[in-house]
Amino acid sequence: MERRTREYLSGRFGDYYRRSDTPVPPAAADREWGHIPFTEGEGTTMVRHQSLLDVAGGPEQLGEFLARESPRHVYFSAARYDDPSNRTMAQKGWRSADLVFDLDADHLPGVDPETDSYTEMLRECKDALLDLLDVLTTDFGFGDDELEIVFSGGRGYHVHVRDPSVRGLDSEARREVVDYVRGIDLDRDGLIEKRPNDRGTLQKTLRAEGGWGRRVHERLLAYTDALLNADEETALARLQELDGVGEKTATTIYGVLQNNPEGVRSGNVELGPGASTLIRALADRVLAEETAPIDEPVTTDVRRLIRLPGSLHGGTGFVVRRLDREVVDDFEPTRDAVAEQFRDQRIMVEVTEPGPVPVGNGPSDDSFTIEGGTRSVREFVGVFLLARGRAEKAAE
Structure with a gap:
């Protein structure tokens, strides 16, 4: 990512946070927080082992921190700790953890990332999400108010279960939940x-x-x-x-x-x-x-960091969207997760990887094809291409 691209994305991410109300999870002060800034080079640097007090001065100042730092990715822990900022995991004082499920489109059976489009993979992933929600509500009896459904902003969905009865489960107990959800070793x-x-x-x-x-x-x-x-x-x-x-x-x-x-x-x-x-x-x-092909390590890891709903995904520019259950069926990520702040203007980009662009801006309202070279595009299209490494920011 070139300097101009990095500075542009960092600036616009900061603009997004200045104009957005980013909610905090329950017990936010008891969780570990982490983020990945926009940095030079190909690698990424995770800044973690922080409490919300360290990061922002408290829940009320989270929006100010995000606007000031404009991170590329933002995370918080599923776990609640006595001392979330302690750099030694064993000394953080683990109390409990939300039960978290992750569905990743790239890992679904029957999905081939080499041949299936991004939009097709996300639609398959939503079908898997609906299966997971059915199991959680029908078989486990969790109510809608105990589930937080989130589009990850990238390749799939997260479901956070915040029922107090499951927060104390250890990794082995959570593995049994995984086995049930995936139908592993079912005695026919x-x-x-x-x-x-x-x-x-x-x-x-x-x-x-x-x-x-x-x-x-x-x-x-x-x-x-x-x-x-x-x-x-x-x-x-x-x-x-x-x-x-x-x-x-x-x-x-x-x-x-x-x-x-x-x-x-x-x-x-x-x-x-x-x-x-x-x-x-x-x-x-x-x-x-x-069955729902959930990612087992995410559910069994009682110290997992997970994306913050309301933040931006640095690999797509999409909003990590919290979804009410009644809107899941009609939710189209490449259309409905576009930040409102990126809809109004056009920008110039140098397209280095031409081809289909799965963002709601074409004849089918979910994909169009872009050619290489310098192009004027709607900003949310440009942000997607820049974040994916398919273009660099061109001079206006």
């Missing part, structure tokens, strides 16, 4: 148990009361409806697409579904010899489609 056969029926005999029953058993049961109901709404030949063919289900087993299962659909709705899975095979196959589909 254990989803079925034998329970007494009203005749006093034992019958195979799906654990459908909650958790992954409930999700598999919902998938079984949808699968049953699809089979019964199809003609018999189609239904039998679909059943035989499942591993381990041949013509005879498919016929047995289909007959039971036809004769006792209400039993299946109650969780009764006495479907003959193919019951376990059917449940395992549907469980595999549920795990493939409904």
Whole structure:
């Protein structure tokens, strides 16, 4: 990054903070704070092991500090400490930590950063976010007021759980949470148990009361409806697409579904010899489609630094946006995370890496193509290109 580019971004980041109200997290004075300034050269320098008192003089002065220093990135700790500015981690006096989840578009299964566009990856990441939120609210019972949803400003999303009941969890307990959310080592056969029926005999029953058993049961109901709404030949063919289900087993299962659909709705899975095979196959589909591929080290690290909502991401210029649950579905990062301060004017940039620009300024409102050389662009487009290292600031 050339000096002119660095000075321009630093100046405009400072302008953003001067005109913005950057909120602080709960217990802000008990957390460690860190930031990365705009520095010369290719490397970055993290300034950390600071309390908010060290950084800004207190929560009320955070905005003044950000406007004055105009950092490239801003972070705070998920943890709360007795002495957050102590440079020795063991002597900080760890008290507790928020339960934090990170979804990174680059790490999602089925996403290829080499071929998928930035916008496409972010859309896949939002689908993963919705799966995560469903697990956290439905399976764990966290309310919307206990979750803070944040667009990271870069490649994904963060979710902070601030329920007091989870703040004291150690790394091992948090790893168990990760395993559940990702469906790791789910006992597929254990989803079925034998329970007494009203005749006093034992019958195979799906654990459908909650958790992954409930999700598999919902998938079984949808699968049953699809089979019964199809003609018999189609239904039998679909059943035989499942591993381990041949013509005879498919016929047995289909007959039971036809004769006792209400039993299946109650969780009764006495479907003959193919019951376990059917449940395992549907469980595999549920795990493939409904688990959230969260970044395990972020959740298990009880001392993690995480981006400050309301700050700017120095690699894109986007706002690290806090999102209410009701707006997540319609949220488009490359449009809705653009800072208002960067929308009004045009700037000159020297484009060094031409190609698609995934910022809301083109025919599809999320991408357009820019050619190399000196170009006049809307400022938020220029900030994105400069921050990504795809352009340098040109003389006006």
